[in-house]
Amino acid sequence: xxxxxxxxxxxxxxxxxxxxxxxxxxxxxxxxxxxxxxxxxxxxxxxxxxxxxxxxxxxxxxxxxxxxxxxxxxxxxxxxxxxxxxxxxxxxxxxxxxxxxxxxxxxxxxxxxxxxxxxxxxxxxxxxxxxxxxxxxxxxxxxxxxxxxxxxxxxxxxxxxxxxxxxxxxxxxxxxxxxxxxxxxxxxxxxxxxxxxxxxxxxxxxxx
Amino acid sequence: xxxxxxxxxxxxxxxxxxxxxxxxxxxxxxxxxxxxxxxxxxxxxxxxxxxxxxxxxxxxxxxxxxxxxxxxxxxxxxxxxxxxxxxxxxxxxxxxxxxxxxxxxxxxxxxxxxxxxxxxxxxxxxxxxxxxxxxxxxxxxxxxxxxxxxxxxxxxxxxxxxxxxxxxxxxxxxxxxxxxxxxxxxxxxxxxxxxxxxxxxxxxxxxx
DNA sequence: CGCACGGTTGACCTGTATCAAGCCGGGTGG
DNA sequence: CCACCCGGCTTGATACAGGTCAACCGTGCG
Numbered sequence: 001x002x003x004x005x006x007x008x009x010x011x012x013x014x015x016x017x018x019x020x021x022x023x024x025x026x027x028x029x030x031x032x033x034x035x036x037x038x039x040x041x042x043x044x045x046x047x048x049x050x051x052x053x054x055x056x057x058x059x060x061x062x063x064x065x066x067x068x069x070x071x072x073x074x075x076x077x078x079x080x081x082x083x084x085x086x087x088x089x090x091x092x093x094x095x096x097x098x099x100x101x102x103x104x105x106x107x108x109x110x111x112x113x114x115x116x117x118x119x120x121x122x123x124x125x126x127x128x129x130x131x132x133x134x135x136x137x138x139x140x141x142x143x144x145x146x147x148x149x150x151x152x153x154x155x156x157x158x159x160x161x162x163x164x165x166x167x168x169x170x171x172x173x174x175x176x177x178x179x180x181x182x183x184x185x186x187x188x189x190x191x192x193x194x195x196x197x198x199x200x201x202x203x204x205x206x207x208x
Numbered sequence: 209x210x211x212x213x214x215x216x217x218x219x220x221x222x223x224x225x226x227x228x229x230x231x232x233x234x235x236x237x238x239x240x241x242x243x244x245x246x247x248x249x250x251x252x253x254x255x256x257x258x259x260x261x262x263x264x265x266x267x268x269x270x271x272x273x274x275x276x277x278x279x280x281x282x283x284x285x286x287x288x289x290x291x292x293x294x295x296x297x298x299x300x301x302x303x304x305x306x307x308x309x310x311x312x313x314x315x316x317x318x319x320x321x322x323x324x325x326x327x328x329x330x331x332x333x334x335x336x337x338x339x340x341x342x343x344x345x346x347x348x349x350x351x352x353x354x355x356x357x358x359x360x361x362x363x364x365x366x367x368x369x370x371x372x373x374x375x376x377x378x379x380x381x382x383x384x385x386x387x388x389x390x391x392x393x394x395x396x397x398x399x400x401x402x403x404x405x406x407x408x409x410x411x412x413x414x415x416x
Numbered sequence: 417c418g419c420a421c422g423g424t425t426g427a428c429c430t431g432t433a434t435c436a437a438g439c440c441g442g443g444t445g446g
Numbered sequence: 447c448c449a450c451c452c453g454g455c456t457t458g459a460t461a462c463a464g465g466t467c468a469a470c471c472g473t474g475c476g
Contacts, residue, residue: 042325046414050329064325066318073325092311096304103300109317110274116324117250117272117281121258123331124375128464159423167332172464174424190423190472206254336432367455377433382456398440398455 007091008032008084020061020075020083027065029085033057036081037156039165040064040073051165053119054078054157056142060108062088078156123167126205131166132176133204136186140195150198155191215299216240216292228269228283228291235273237293241265244289245364247373248272248281259373261327262286262365264350268316270296286364331375334413339374340384341412344394348403358406363399 011034014020020031023043038055052073055061061083065071095102122131144150155162159170166173177188185201187194195201219242222228228239231251246263260281263269269291273279303310330339352358363370367378374381385396393409395402403409 042329044329044333048329048333050332052325052328063318064322067315067322072322092307095310096307099300099304102303102310105314106300106317107275109314109321110271112321113317113324114272114275114280116321116328117260120260120324120327120331121250121252121256123328124258124372125252125256158421164332169465170423171425171466175464178424366453378455379434379457380432383432386456 007086007094009087009090010085012083012085014077014081014083016077016079016081018077020077020081021065021071022074023071025071027062027069027071027088029087030060030062030091031075031083031085033059033061034082034084037078038075038081039078039157039161040075041164042073049164051157051161053115054161054165057146063109063112066109078161127207128166128168128172129176129179130205130207131168132162132173132180133201135162135166136193136195137198137201137205139193140198151195153193155193215294215302217295217298218293220291220293222285222289222291224285224287224289226285228285228289229273229279230282231279233279235270235277235279235296237295238268238270238299239283239291239293241267241269242290242292245286246283246289247286247365247369248283249372250281257372259365259369261323262369262373265354271317271320274317286369335415336374336376336380337384337387338413338415339376340370340381340388341409343370343374344401344403345406345409345413347401348406359403361401363401 009029012020012031014036020038021027023041033055035057037057038061040052040055040061041049042052043049055075061075062071064073066088091101091105095105122134126134139153139155140150143153159173163170163173177186180186180201181188183200185195185197185204187196217237220228220239222244228246229235231249241263243265245265246269248260248263248269250258250260252258263283269283270279272281274296299309299313303313330342334342347361347363348358351361367381371378371381385394388394388409389396391408393403393405393412395404
């Protein structure tokens, strides 16, 4: 990230619910999130929509566009957000002279691939309850990594976004959160989550 | 791929059902498939297994290992296969002087990310029948791209592998193939698939 | 003020899992 | 060479997770 800072041409603000870029639009830059959060959404030919991920500060957006010089997902801000714009042409240029930078990009892409595999596993082989638990534990881990308390955080996205990401309906997300609350694994107050029993949540993952 | 040929240190043969590399083993090389086919499998801490993809000649294996110098998936040959071994250290070296090569690697990684997003959409928002149709149409497209007939091909993997990849049980895969057969969209004879009505299969994707 | 949107909860329905039996084809050992 | 076995596959009966439809609540915004 430090090296990337030297490449930053500009920063850009994106208002809540506005797209940073859209699927189908030409790819020119990567974006490093400074502040705020995003969701990425794919839309199929038949109009099917699916949230493929949520991104928070220090994460990189736009890698999907490298292949065809065209974005394949739409990135939408979940709240007022700020990103650093990294012109891709300049990045390629600079990466010639700076091996460490080149390696960082390779790694960032590989990391996204690995992460996507984890999501595929979640979608393909977990039950709804486990997917929600896994999602919350992931958020919690992210918060720790960013220096916040692991046990309390605000969801930035709607139940519908969560459902789309986890491959279930919003009603199911809601019911499962309520059940977790009832079982005293956590408390839910609209979007505020307080985890009471991390071990219990982890245990949900190993059901049958 | 032509440029990659100049990097190939050796080729390696892998017998059917043998791993090319395992999750957790040190990452040293990428592999370009010459002949045969593979499946990639992730295993979670709880022992959950999930097939994350199937690979055929001209595809690249091992990109998941770049991030941590450790493979995160296991690649298993579905039949006797041959791969070109591309030592990663050498690839990084050569990519300094050859911008076109560097770009190719970036693209290959981006392409995998885009592909993974498509799989996520399939898993997250399609019904079982649609996932199977989508899978078969994908295979058919691949066969066309490789110069074979679109309408007839042999599955290289078991029903269980397909089910794992598509997030359903092997019985469901079997039933759906039988139903497609009954509806005269295709014929199934064990692993030999003959597509009779591509438009019909495509139409399955747009149900409800 | 009231409307729209996000969320919760209930009743009911259905797609897919589960469990179980049986088939087929190929490889092995008697 | 045949009998057997085993793994991959199909098919049926039944169970249940999660989807669907609907009613209702709270709250923030025009």
